[in-house]
Amino acid sequence: MAAASRGAELVMLAIHRKLLRDLAHMKGQVIAICLVIACGIATFVMSLSTLASLRETRAVYYERYRFPHLFVSLKRAPETLRRRLEEITGVRAVELRIVSDVTLDMPGMDEPAVGRLISIPETHRPGLCNLHLRAGRYVEAGRDDEVIVSEAFADAHELKPGDSVTAILNGRLQTLHIVGVALSPEYVFQIRGGEMLPDDRRFGVFWMGETALAAAFDMTGAFNNALLSLMRGAAEEQVIEHVDDLLEPYGSLGAYGRDEHASDRYLSDEIRSLRGMGMIAPAIFLGVASLLLNIVLSRLIGTQREQIAALKAFGYSNRDVGQHYLGFVLVIVVAGSLLGTVGGMWMARRLTQLYAEFYRFPILQYRLDASVVVLGLGIALAAGVVGALISVRRAAKLPPAEAMRPESPKSFRATLLERLGLQQLLSPATRMIFRNLERQPVKTALSILGIAMSVGVLVLGNFMEDSLDYLMDQQFQIAQRQDVSVSLIEPATGSVVHDISHLPGVIRAEPIRGVSTRMHFGHRSRRVGITGLPPDMQLFQLLDANRQRLDVPPEGLLISDKLARILEVQPGQSVTVEVLQEERPVRDIPIAGVIDDFSGLAAYMSIDALNRLMQDGETVSGLYLTADSQHHRELYAELKSSPRVASVTIRSGMLQTFRETMAENLLRMKAWNVFFASVIAIGVVYNSARVSLSERSRDLATLRVIGFSRQEISLILLGELAVLTLVAIPVGLLIGRGLGELVALGLDTELYRIPLVINPDTYGFAAIVTLTASVLAGLIVRRRLDHLDLVAVLKTRE
Amino acid sequence: MPTAVFEARNLTKTYQMGEVEVQALRGVDLDLFEGELTVLLGPSGSGKSTLLNILGGLDIPTSGTVRYCGEVLDTDDDATLTRFRREHVGFVFQFYNLIPSLTARENVALITDIATNPLTPEEALQLVGLGQRLDHFPAQLSGGEQQRVAIARAIAKQPHVLLCDEPTGALDASTGIVVLEVIERINRELGTTTAVITHNAIIGQMADRVVTLSEGHIQKTEANPWRRPAGELSW
Incomplete structure (x- = not known):
């Protein structure tokens, strides 16, 4: 009978109700930690699913449009070499082309632009590096002035089929009629060798019928560029050697693989930097979340000593109690992860779209692997559990009889400052602040580390701008x-x-x-x-x-x-x-x-x-x-x-191009960084403040009773936060610099290097944003201090 | 001769309190018998709470032995002690130790959720006269009511023994007497072996036996010729 009525009324166990009510009671802190976790999971899901999408898109694009494995430029060789190239072991297909850079006279541009003319067969589509027509049609045989233009250049100059451009071909001025607009896997990044960035206004690719192009450059029956695709498992190095041997007499500049192909290289670097971001940012957020859970949970368990004792006295086992407090972590982590996953998916979708537009992929494969979500949740849980483990173990191990007794008086001692004989400098309130901070060195260190992380994120977010400014200055003003x-x-x-x-x-x-x-x-x-x-x-x-x-x-x-x-x-x-x-x-x-x-x-x-x-x-x-x-x-x-x-x-x-490309990206990044850093700073400061308030409300109320003013007791509590923040800022600047070094190291590739340069105003900006976030969090807690119930606080035993 | 529920022999207990070492028990022998209501009397620091904690399986002695119905309790096997507490003991504390985030009914449910043959929370609260305050949170109840919820929580599992540590310590006299009446009724109606700790000698009058502790020793043990009903006590 008892069981039946219980089943109907109390579906949820009382201990679970306690969990939910306690969570609701600390909702401010819970939300703050959830947000930090959400940021970590969002960046994780965003980076990894964008990464997967980009990889997938690239793979499908390369496969479908037959992006070759080897590339070689030479001076001039007879087309009869095709057979010899095809006979090299491991070669699947060979495409011979004529490629030549010409000067273009674009209307509305004083300076000349560079056009790269690439030959394509008139009667059929190229066997390698096939084109994806976005508009118009393919070139027709027998027409010597038809070209297909790359979409990036067409967009930059508002060109469409039916328009024409003027170019100097082999010393002769010629009008080229645009019949189509196309994309090619060879120019995902439309970049010219030796340049740092794509410049779609000043560099464009044109595909022209091979008969016409050969005639214009006196290359009939000859080629100066070859593409080779390899069979699965072919030894690239050996094929390169053979190709070089074969083409050396014809002025070959040496065959090279995808790893030295400019466009693919840029794409690979971009993908790699996404992976870096997918690791660094979540690591920071989850690290901070772990630290916050540690601070909050250890305080929660401190205040619930007697509740723990009661639970154990009634026969709840250590394991039950441990699980109960782990439940806090679980709920917070799962809620934060869900929020982060949804946010990350939204961001990933937008980012992938942005990439697809930027890279002009003809296809877009958006991928969200369930494994990414599961992995994210797993990592977040691990971070949460690591953060909470010490506190939870303490709760589980707390001997009930000891928990029943009030905590023995905390042993305080004179602080370092006082031991150095500087006590005259400290007012009693200041002494309280410093003694408190010194008495809980771990908590103090964790709080400082947490706030420092937000400073670090801000420095990290802005250092790229400083570094690129410096780089531009060095490159374009000095070098x-x-x-x-x-x-x-x-x-x-x-x-x-x-x-x-x-x-x-x-x-x-x-x-x-x-x-x-x-x-x-x-x-x-x-x-x-x-x-x-x-x-x-x-x-x-x-x-x-x-x-x-x-x-x-x-x-x-x-x-x-x-x-x-x-x-x-x-x-x-x-x-x-x-x-x-x-x-x-x-x-x-x-x-x-x-x-x-x-x-x-x-x-x-x-x-x-x-x-x-x-x-x-x-x-x-x-x-x-x-x-x-x-x-x-x-x-x-x-x-x-x-x-x-x-x-x-x-x-x-x-x-100008450099500035335009960078400015847009950096501005967007900066806004996100400020948001992320503020979440961290507010999360850490708010939680530290709430924990201090809970630890100290009895002391503070006592001070109020004996005649201290609100301002004076606020000073004690907020002073503690101020000290934490002020110490954290220089630490954070160092962390930011360290993270910057890590990123600079990650970007140190054969294509480009980013010098580590951090301007004083970047440090200043990071300090000010964190300080503002701290003040904001302080004010929120300060409001609670004004409503301190003196009598109730004094009545509770602790 | 009634059977001994608890047999404690030569118990000592020393523990660390901050930087001070406290010798709480210095060799205690005690038997508690089936169905008996015992009052452990003594000033604060006499070791009575420590003794109760050891009997209840919350703590283990530094030396000496405790048996519950013939089984050894002075083990540091936490699982055994936890099972003992879960199945056999009901605790009542001076400061009630209710979970503030749970209502009266839910505080009792904490126990009925894990006990094998419990009363319903409603039945237990009815027994302590709080059938009308089921859905109140501790903060909405008076001290006496909170202590009665704590008693309801302790007896909901129908424990074999009920251990009460200064159950009236935080209450005024008239409220305290209401609480004692409840304890008396549980002992009488359910036959629960009961030990009550107090520093108030008057409460000893409601017991079968009064054990007086002082500085970690049992000073004397007196059997009352008759139990004065709790309702007649006053201080």
């Missing part, structure tokens, strides 16, 4: 001082310098020479372009690690620090340089020094020494120019129409 860099279609004699320096407005023209090489040291090697620079170079400066100018030595190489680290070579040692052009000389050249640069792998030497290496007299392949800004327009017009000029890069254009 690269030219207004325009010009590359020539064919290496020319020194007289071209004279010719170009007489173009309108040119103040100074300095010659450079670029040579493709493969650099070997020991068993390590890399494809590296060597740039020859004149000894009195002014428009381009090389800097060492201390940002001091390095002069180009008469002999020997200056190489990127990153290259030196990859080859494991040091100044004084010699590398073997295998030139991939002209006579293909192979020489040992000493490393004269290491330069500090931010992108790619570079090597520089004196242009005279380079000319001697190449044994072909004074040769120039490009120029750096400064020009009178009054005459830029005329200069660009001249360059655009010059048949010798292959491409022109404008520094201000690069800068």
